[in-house]
Amino acid sequence: MKLAVVGGGSTYTPELIDGFARLRDTLPVEELVLVDPAADRLALVGGLARRIFAKQGHPGRITTTADLDAGVEGADAVLLQLRVGGQAARDQDETWPLECGCVGQETTGAGGLAKAMRTVPVVLDIAERVRRANPDAWIIDFTNPVGIVTRALLRAGHKAVGLCNVAIGFQRKFARLLDIAPGEVHLDHVGLNHLSWELGVRLGGPDGENVLPRLLAEHGDTLAGDLRMPRQILDRLGAVPSYYLRYFYAHDEVVREQGTSPSRASQVAAMEKELLAMYGDPALDEKPELLARRGGAFYSEAAVDLAASLLGGGGSAVQVVNTYNDGTLPFLADDAVIEVQARVDGTGATPLPVPALDPMYAGLLAHVTAYEDLALEAALRGGRERVFRALLAHPLVGQYAYAETLTDRLIAHNREHFAWA
Template sequence: MKLTVVGGGSTYTPELIDGFARLRATLPVDELVLVDPAADRLELVGGLARRILAKQGHDGRVVTTSDLDAAVDGADAVLLQLRVGGQAARERDETWPLECGCVGQETTGAGGLAKALRTVPVVLDIAERVRRANPDAWIIDFTNPVGIVTRALLRAGHRAVGLCNVAIGLQRTFAALLGVAPADVHLDHVGLNHLTWETGVRLGGPGGEDVLPRLLAEHGDALAARLRLPRPLLDRLGVVPSYYLRYYYAHDEVVDELRAKPSRAAEVAEMERRLLEMYGDPALDEKPALLAERGGAYYSEAAVDLAAALLGGAGSPYQVVNTYNRGTLPFLPDDAVIEVPAAVGAEGASPLPVAAVDPLYAGLMASVTAYEDLALDAALRGGRDRVLRALLAHPLVGQYTYAERLTDLLLAHNREHLTWA
């Protein structure tokens, strides 16, 4: 089995390699290709990847290359984890929206739109090259904004599934609080990527006992602290929102916090510098503890599980993924990309039935879906007016004067990545 990781020079990659090594019975990878244009990073990450596999007794071969066509040739699955513009672009995404009093964040709001505009054309080019190399290959997208990128891939007819680590992180949190194995916890997880709610936590499978009321009653303070939301809000909602909902439920508070401290991008850039120094140590043969602070927790487990299921292996039959709505949420278009539990197999992902959704969540989902549709249109066709329309539609922007100013700022900071600007 050959797997290719586009963006293989990322400091995330050793987390992924560790998962491939530990979970080789689930996903027996013979050849792992790491492709990245940054040759210096790729050499460091590739060296550590080989040492991790060797230490854990995995006999798979690690290949590093900057040649995308060679990397995807014959690949059974291609994982996308690229960042167009690198951490420098992320730094800008997180700062210029603050000039208008709007959240600066790389996956949502104006910053998220900028990332989508930079990313979608690049991903679609990669996907076409994957299709030419092997039309049966699966594309697993971990590249943000996952919902918009996955929607672009599916609309273009690619065999693609979007993946995020939010659900698996909450599954692990709930399992620890309940004192059970993570595999025993099934989430009633509903929404869009980075806009989700846990409306049920079931033991034993999709039809199991819902213990969410007990979790909120016994561990509400701990959950509220993890999400940085007030405990009374969780009690009133009766659900556990993704921590990304804090950008909506506490928008002005978050803006004040972001203005008062260095950006997350600056923190990550320093972390990456230290990680790459560690990766260059020939004695290091395991992922360093610092990597846990980089983000992407449990990404490897989720990626292995998804790839194994898609490739006919031993992956879990039910997984939380990003895929077409297909009537699952009747208030959204069929071609909206939603993030819900799905039956996953060699034919792809089919969403499981979802109970009626509270209008409190359904309304926000519908609003953000409309924004994502406009954002994808802007990414595919370009144009200042399309960017403005997307920003006007986003619940975190909305006001005309803000949208006008943010459009100008977005274009000014991203011209080198936008061929039409």
């Protein structure tokens, strides 16, 4: 089995490598290719990756290359984890929206639109080259904004599934609080990527006992503290929202915080510099503890599970993924991409049925899905008016004066990435 990781020079990659090494019985990788144009980073990450495999006795071969076509040739699955423009572009995404009093974030709001517009054309080019190299290869997308990117891939006819670590993070957190094995926790996870709620926490499987009320009663303060939301909100919802709902539920509070603190991008850039220095140490043969603060916790377990299921291995039958709606949420179009529990096998991902949603959830999902429709059109076709329409439709922007100003700033900060600008 051959896997390729596009964006293999990312500081995330040792997390992924560690998972491949530990879970080799689930996903028996024989060849792993790390693909990245950043030669210096790739050399450091590739060296550590080989040492991790060697320490854990993994027999697989790890190679590195800047040549995308060579790297994906014959790959059974290709994982995408790239960031077009790097942390510098992310820093801009998190900064210029604040000048209009709007949240600065790399996956939602105006910054999220900028990232989508930079990313979608690049990902589609990569996907076409993967298809030429091996039409049967699966594409697993971890590149943000996952929902929009996955929709672009599926709309272009690629064999693709989107993946995020939010759900597996909640699964692991709930398992710790309940003092049970993670595999015993099944989530009623419903929403879009980075706009989701845990509406139930079931023991043993989709039809198991729902212990979410007990979790909220016994551990509500802990969960609220982790999410930086008031305990009363969780109690009134009777659900656990993803951290990203804070941008919607406490928008003005977040904007005030962001205006007085360094951007997340600047913090991550400093962390990456430290991580890369660690990766260059020939004595290091395991992922460092600092990597847990970088983000992407449990990404490796989720990625291994998904790849194994898609490739006919021993992955879990039911997983939280991003895939076509296909009637699951009847108030959304079939070709909307949603993030829910799905049955995954060699044919792809099929969402499990979802009970009728409270309008409080359904309304916001419909609103953001409408924005994602317009965002994808802007990413695929360009043009100032398409950018404006997407921003005006976003619930975190929504006012025409803001949308006009943010459109100009988005284009100005990303002109080098837009052929039409």
